Structures are given as structure tokens and as C-alpha cells.
Amino acid sequence: MSRAWGRGPFLRQEFPAQRSPVSQVEWPQERHITVGFMVRRVLVAGLLFSLLLGSSVLLVYIFRSCGPRPCRTPECHDLQAHYLASGNTSVAPCTDFFSFACGDAKGTKSSFQALAEENKRRLRKILEEPGSRHLGTGEDKAFQFYSSCVDTGAIEAEGAAPLRQVIEELGGWRISGNWTSLDFNRTLSLLMSQYGYFPFFRAYLRPHPTLPHTPVIQIDQPEFDLPLKQEQEQKIYAQIVREYLAYLSRLGALLGGDPDKVQQHAFLSISITSQLFQFLRPLEEQQAQKKLFQLVTIDQLQEMAPAIDWLSCLQATFTPMSLRPSQLLVVHDLEYLKNMSQLVEEQLLKYRDFLQSHMILGLVGTLSPALNSKFQEARRSLIQKLRELTQRPPMPTSPRWMKCVEETGAFFEPTLAALFIHEAFSPKTQSAAMELFTAIKDTLIARLRRVPWMDEKTRKEAQDRVTQLQVKMGGPEWALKPSLAREEYNDIQLGPSYLQSFLSCVRSLRARIVQNFLQSFPQHRWQVSTWGVSAYYSISDHVVVFPAGLLQPPFFHPGYPRAVNFGAAGSIMAHELLHIFSQLLLPGGCPACDTHALQGALLCLKRHYQSIPLPSGLSFNGSWTLLENAADIGGVAIALQAYSRRLLRYYGETILPNLDLSPLQLFFRSYAQVMCREPSTWEPQDPHSPPMLRVHGPLSNMQAFARHFHCPRGALMNPSSRCQLW
The missing domain is CATH 3.40.390.10 (Collagenase (Catalytic Domain))
Incomplete structure (x- = not known):
């Protein structure tokens, strides 16, 4: 404490001896100074607290603003x-x-399947609301095709007549009583080129194994309707055959065939399919023998599998490609093709009419999406029963509009x-x-x-x-630039029936695929839609x-x-x-x-x-x-x-x-x-x-x-x- 305060007048006052006069006189001044100091400390502390509180609020605000919203x-x-x-x-x-x-x-559908269906709904909305768009001739055909596909009333009214016309163009069959024995290879050529159906093998274009921008024809095994396996229980096999026999018999009946003939021809058709299946070799065996794929010329394949006129069938299918006997092919299973050829030769000698029925029954199954509800229901029922027998989950049923979107997308991509x-x-x-x-x-x-x-x-x-x-x-590139996608589709003829429209689109699509492969493409060819x-x-x-x-x-x-x-x-x-x-x-x-x-x-x-x-x-x-x-x-x-x-x-x-x-x-x-x-x-x-x-x-x-x-x-x-x- 300062000495100046001890010299003040209050020192002259008397106080009791037991108390200090200085302390007594200076107490008020000391108290004043101490309180002021404390007030200042409180004010400073309050100010610091306010600053801290304000900065905390500010930080919280900043974090809330910059954090996830x-x-x-x-x-x-x-x-x-x-x-x-x-x-x-x-x-x-x-x-x-x-x-x-x-x-x-x-x-629950898979997430990918659910997304695929949502995309089809978008396409449906596009196809069902053409009024807001300025369509060219080619685009207009896509909308017309979709409209005819969803017009189930017209398809039902047509009945089986359009399909009977197709069968007549192929020479007919014994089931209906009218049959013209056409040349086997001519019928096969028509099935492949005009109807997109391959009863004994598959043939398609693919990039060359070593020259990716050069097309090559690949020959593969056929796709079988019957879910057969190399090692299958006899009981299951018998049930599968029974269901498939009932299905083929139903197709024949829908086409007005004699029940006895239908049963006989259906049974022999299954026999041919079963024999063809026995010719298949397991994939593991082919890999072990390093014969998964083989390069052969058309001439060489003709010698090994002579029942098929390979040059004429492939030329008709892949027009405008110019094929010659020395043309290289990629063959998936050469042994299968040899055995298949021998079976066809045997059938031609003994059961030519049954071979014709086998091909037509297979074609009817392929064309079922373009036929009326009776054919479609027969096909759907077969698939569900076969999935049950092979312990596979049921196939979900798709609405008609979705199938029509898929077909329109395939033909008018x-x-x-x-x-x-x-x-x-x-x-x-x-x-x-x-x-x-x-x-x-x-x-x-x-x-x-x-x-x-x-x-x-x-x-x-x-x-x-x-x-x-x-x-x-x-x-x-052509999809990102719509002007490049306005194709005219001049080769597509819509009508008079939906089946005829469908087949015209099949032919047009095949021609476009071939033409696409023949063009010199420096860029990648898309493999998905x-x-x-x-x-x-x-x-x-x-x-x-x-x-x-x-x-x-x-x-x-x-x-x-x-x-x-x-x-x-x-x-x-x-x-x-x-x-x-x-x-x-x-x-x-x-x-x-x-x-x-x-x-x-x-x-x-x-x-x-x-x-x-x-x-x-x-x-x-x-x-x-x-x-x-x-x-x-x-x-x-x-x-x-x-x-x-x-x-x-x-x-x-x-x-x-x-x-x-x-x-x-x-x-x-x-x-x-x-x-x-x-x-x-x-x-x-x-x-x-x-x-x-x-x-x-x-x-x-x-x-x-x-x-x-x-x-x-x-x-x-x-x-x-x-x-x-x-």
C-alpha cells in the first residue's frame, strides 16, 4: 500500500489500543480499491467469456454450414x-x-433388373406419346410397330392364319395333310435367312479373334428348348420329355393338325433333339483338348459335315457378304457338327417328313411372341413346368407392353x-x-x-x-447425335398382320447387322443397348x-x-x-x-x-x-x-x-x-x-x-x- 495514504489527517484521530489505527483509517480506501480491481477482473472475465461464447456459436454455425446438409x-x-x-x-x-x-x-428383384424395367417404362412413355415429337419416316415406323404389337385385339382376331401362311411358304407339313417335299437345304436356308431360326446349329457374325475389326462367321451349337443335362436322373428326364411332348402336341392342335399325326411327329421331333443333345461335349472336355474354337474353311467344313450346304445357307443368311469356299469360319465344336450331319443324312433317307415337322415345330416356338395368346400361353406354361422340374425359380410374367418395348428396341435401336x-x-x-x-x-x-x-x-x-x-x-456416337440415328428402314414392310411385320423386322435387323460389320469401323461397336x-x-x-x-x-x-x-x-x-x-x-x-x-x-x-x-x-x-x-x-x-x-x-x-x-x-x-x-x-x-x-x-x-x-x-x-x- 502507498505510504502517502499514511500521512493523511485521519492519523490524528484516537482509536482503542487493541486495534490498528492505520488499518481502521485506511479500510474504506482499501475496500474501494479492491472492489474496483475485482470489478475490472469480472468485466475482463465476462468479456473473455462473451468472446469465447460468441466464437463457439460462430464455430458451431460454421461447422453446421460446412458439414453435411x-x-x-x-x-x-x-x-x-x-x-x-x-x-x-x-x-x-x-x-x-x-x-x-x-x-x-x-x-425382391435385383437392383439391376429393377433399373432395367424402369428404363423400359421410360421407353414406353416415349412410344405412347409421339404427339409431342417431330418424327421422320423411320422414327414413325418404330411407333407404328409398337402400336401394332400392343394391339392384342387385332392379333387375337388374326388367329393362326398368319402362321399357317408361313408354314405353306416353307412347303407345309404332314401334320396338316398338305406337304410339298422341298429340298432340305433350301428349307434350312429359308429358316436361317428369312425367319432367323437355326434348328441344328447357330451362325452369327463376330469380330475376328486376332483382327477385332474384321468380321468372321462363328458356328455354335444350337439352343435347345429342353433343359437337358449330361448327367440327369432318368425320372427327371422322363418328366421333361413328357412335358415337352404335351407342348408340341398342343402346338400341332392349335394349327389344326390330326391328333394322331401330331403325337407321332412330336415324339420323333423330341427324339431328334435328344440325339443332337447327346452329341454335345462338356466345355471342360473341349478346354482340356484345346479345341474350344477351331478355324476351318467352308470347303473343309463341307467335307466334314456334308449334309448341310454350308456355302448356300451361309451366303443367304449373311448377304451382302460375298462368301467363297475358302472363307474362314470359327467353329465352336467340330465334333458336334460332324455327328449332326450324319444324323440329318439318316433322317433324310428314312424320315424326311418328320425332319420337316421338327424344323417347323421349332420355328413355331421361336415365333410364339408374335402369335396370339393361345400360342404364348402354351410356351409360358412349358417354361414354368420345366423350371419346376429343374428346381429353378419361376419365370416372372412380363406385361405385354414390356415385351413390345423389348421387340421395338431390338428392331429400331x-x-x-x-x-x-x-x-x-x-x-x-x-x-x-x-x-x-x-x-x-x-x-x-x-x-x-x-x-x-x-x-x-x-x-x-x-x-x-x-x-x-x-x-x-x-x-x-450416332445416339448422341440424333441426326445420325434417323434411319429410314426402307426394307421394313409393316402389315398386313403383326407376324408379317415382326418377320420383316427380323430380316431388316439381320441385314443391318451384316452391313454394320462390313463397314470400316475405327471405333468400338457397342455390345449393349x-x-x-x-x-x-x-x-x-x-x-x-x-x-x-x-x-x-x-x-x-x-x-x-x-x-x-x-x-x-x-x-x-x-x-x-x-x-x-x-x-x-x-x-x-x-x-x-x-x-x-x-x-x-x-x-x-x-x-x-x-x-x-x-x-x-x-x-x-x-x-x-x-x-x-x-x-x-x-x-x-x-x-x-x-x-x-x-x-x-x-x-x-x-x-x-x-x-x-x-x-x-x-x-x-x-x-x-x-x-x-x-x-x-x-x-x-x-x-x-x-x-x-x-x-x-x-x-x-x-x-x-x-x-x-x-x-x-x-x-x-x-x-x-x-x-x-x-
Whole structure:
């Protein structure tokens, strides 16, 4: 305390001895100074607190502004409703993420099938509302064909008369009493070229095995209606034959045939089919003998299978190609063709009329979609009964409009492709999809630097392969430029019956396919329709294709949260990119690589998938699905890394409201949603794993999934060990 205050006048006052006069005199001044100091401290503290409180509020505001916001657009509301309807949030995601995302999946169509049907609904809307469009002559034919296809009243009124006319053009048959014994090869040539039916073998154009832009004719085994197997129980075989016999007899009756003759001819037709089937060799046997495909000339095939006039039949089918005896063919199973030829020769000597009936009965089955409801119902009933006998799930029944959309799309693809692009794949959508693909591709290139089993040379070549890759997105060049798709279809004659329109379209399509192969194409020929939902990688052209039909809700939309687009469409893109390197994973496919590390990673992958439980009665071959499993498990990892990199560069991420999922949780949910499918619809010959494994396999291998869903150690989705392949 300052001494000046001790010299004041209050020192002259007297106070009791027991108390200090100084303390007594100075107390009021000391109290004044202490209170002021405390007030200042309180004010300073209050100011600091206010600043801290204000900054905290500001930080909270900033974080809320920059953090994920609910997406309120109509597209997001639709997606949210889709997720809520399909999932089952009562299931713990760490225990069964497939059920969490897909529900029990019973009666659920696969996500790809559901998207394909939605695309067909869009095409239906286009085809049923032509008034708002300025159509050219060719486009108008597409709309006319669709209209005649859905006009079931006219088709029913025509009855079997159009089909009887076709049979007469082929020479008739004994079943109806009128039969002209035409030359066998002339009839076969007509069936192949005018009706698109191949009773004894299939022939089609494909790219040459070593010259991808050069067409070659491939000869394959026929497609059998009977679901026969090399090793089949006699009881099942007898039931299948009985059902097929009843079906053929029903066809003959619908065509006015004598019941006794119909039964006899139907039985001998089945006998011919059964013998042809016995000539087939298992695929494994052909691979073991290294005779999966053989190159032979038409002349050489004529010597080995003389019953068929190969040059005349193929020339008629593939006009305007100019074929000669020295023309090379790709043959799938030469032994089958030799035995088939011998059987045909025997039938021609003994049962020429039965051979004719066999071909016509097969043609009627092929044409059933263009016939009236009685023929269609006979076909549908056969298929359902055969699926029951072979313990396959029932075939879903499609509405008439959907079948008509499919047929119109097949015959008038250029027109419908351009219309679909205009309707469903705007420049904004294409730009956003290409931006997503670029992010996936760049992430893969960066990730290849850390693949442990690759040597430096292979790594550099792999990165170059990705860099040089072409990408086709949306549709072919002519679909993206509608003016190029306005074909006139001058060779298509519509009417007088729907069957005649159908057959005219069959001939026109075949001619266009041949003409397409004969043109010098520097670019890739698309193998899927523009509205299709299948992406693929072409080895011969080193191009990856993503059709517009795949880049649609719920897989992709420019207005979706990025987590959805990366988790769904991004994972699909990465999956297809990894197929560039499938050859490296095969035995001996990468001699310079660290074989021990690669085989260890593949073995780990097999064991990882085998450790995941499946529904009872469902099993799979891990070796058969290995390449697809590798692409699945790597595809999700690449897409997640690409998404994480994008989060570091861009703000404004959104989420779906009312789902209680963070952006990264939404990423995983979106991937799983793509794989939703009823397990019972999975077929053992499918190169992909069952749908539950396609979800649990990749996601349980990712530590990020367990971290973001807080899965306890040892849970199904948080195993003790993981595999690193890509």
C-alpha cells in the first residue's frame, strides 16, 4: 500500500489500543480499491467469456454450414423413400449389412433388373406419346410397330392364319395333310435367312479373334428348348420329355393338325433333339483338348459335315457378304457338327417328313411372341413346368407392353437410342458421370503404385494401360447425335398382320447387322443397348462402356449426394476398370510379379469369402467367381478412396434426410443397394458370387466400414484379418 495514504489527517484521530489505527483509517480506501480491481477482473472475465461464447456459436454455425446438409431435392426424396422401403434398420449393420440395406430380399428383384424395367417404362412413355415429337419416316415406323404389337385385339382376331401362311411358304407339313417335299437345304436356308431360326446349329457374325475389326462367321451349337443335362436322373428326364411332348402336341392342335399325326411327329421331333443333345461335349472336355474354337474353311467344313450346304445357307443368311469356299469360319465344336450331319443324312433317307415337322415345330416356338395368346400361353406354361422340374425359380410374367418395348428396341435401336438419350441423359448428367469416372480412374492409377505383388515394370505398364483406356459413356456416337440415328428402314414392310411385320423386322435387323460389320469401323461397336444396365470392358478395343441406362437413379444422378454416386456408380466403374488386369490374376498371367505375394493375396481372398455364412441350401464355387470377387473387393476400395479424396477438395457434402447415416455410411449403403437381389434367383453358373457375398465380402474386408459403423472386433463385418489384393 502507498505510504502517502499514511500521512493523511485521519492519523490524528484516537482509536482503542487493541486495534490498528492505520488499518481502521485506511479500510474504506482499501475496500474501494479492491472492489474496483475485482470489478475490472469480472468485466475482463465476462468479456473473455462473451468472446469465447460468441466464437463457439460462430464455430458451431460454421461447422453446421460446412458439414453435411440434408438434400431436399425431389431426386433425393425419391432415393430416401427407396432406401427406407428396401432396407431393414432393425438389423444390426455389423451383423448382417445385406439385410440392413436390402431387407430380407424375398420377392425382391435385383437392383439391376429393377433399373432395367424402369428404363423400359421410360421407353414406353416415349412410344405412347409421339404427339409431342417431330418424327421422320423411320422414327414413325418404330411407333407404328409398337402400336401394332400392343394391339392384342387385332392379333387375337388374326388367329393362326398368319402362321399357317408361313408354314405353306416353307412347303407345309404332314401334320396338316398338305406337304410339298422341298429340298432340305433350301428349307434350312429359308429358316436361317428369312425367319432367323437355326434348328441344328447357330451362325452369327463376330469380330475376328486376332483382327477385332474384321468380321468372321462363328458356328455354335444350337439352343435347345429342353433343359437337358449330361448327367440327369432318368425320372427327371422322363418328366421333361413328357412335358415337352404335351407342348408340341398342343402346338400341332392349335394349327389344326390330326391328333394322331401330331403325337407321332412330336415324339420323333423330341427324339431328334435328344440325339443332337447327346452329341454335345462338356466345355471342360473341349478346354482340356484345346479345341474350344477351331478355324476351318467352308470347303473343309463341307467335307466334314456334308449334309448341310454350308456355302448356300451361309451366303443367304449373311448377304451382302460375298462368301467363297475358302472363307474362314470359327467353329465352336467340330465334333458336334460332324455327328449332326450324319444324323440329318439318316433322317433324310428314312424320315424326311418328320425332319420337316421338327424344323417347323421349332420355328413355331421361336415365333410364339408374335402369335396370339393361345400360342404364348402354351410356351409360358412349358417354361414354368420345366423350371419346376429343374428346381429353378419361376419365370416372372412380363406385361405385354414390356415385351413390345423389348421387340421395338431390338428392331429400331438407332431410333430408340437417340430418343432415350434425349429423355434421360442430358449433357449435365453426362458431364457429371464423366467427372466421376475421371476421379475413379485417377485414383486407380495412384493406387497401382502401392500394389504389393506388382514389379516396377508391370506397375508402369498397368498405369499406362489405364491412361490409354478409352471410355464410352451414354450411347454410341450416332445416339448422341440424333441426326445420325434417323434411319429410314426402307426394307421394313409393316402389315398386313403383326407376324408379317415382326418377320420383316427380323430380316431388316439381320441385314443391318451384316452391313454394320462390313463397314470400316475405327471405333468400338457397342455390345449393349443405350438403355441397357450392363457395363463392360472390351479387351480387343481396350475400351470400357457405361450405357446411359446404367447411369440413372438410384445408381446415379447429378443431384445426389456424392456419397451415393461414388458408392453405387463409382464402384461399378472401378469394378470394370479392374477387369483390365484380370489376366494378371490367372496362373502364369504375370511371370515378373511377386508370385508368392500374389498367390497369397488370392488365397486370402478365397478364404475370406468362404468364411462368410450363406443362407441354407446356397453354395458357390470360389474358384469360378474369383475374378469377379477380386473386381468387387477392389472396386469398392478404389471408389471409397476416390470419394475420400474428393471430400478433402470440395465442401458442401449432403446426406439423405431421416436415414441417420453419415456421408461415409451412406457410401457403403449405396454400394450395398446396387447388389440387392433375392438370393434364390442366383444361378450356380453365374460368374459373380451370390448377392449376400457381393455385399459382405468387399465391405467386411474394409477397416473403414467397421470404423464408421462402430463394429466390435470379431463381428461379421469386422473380422480379425483382411486381404490386400488391389
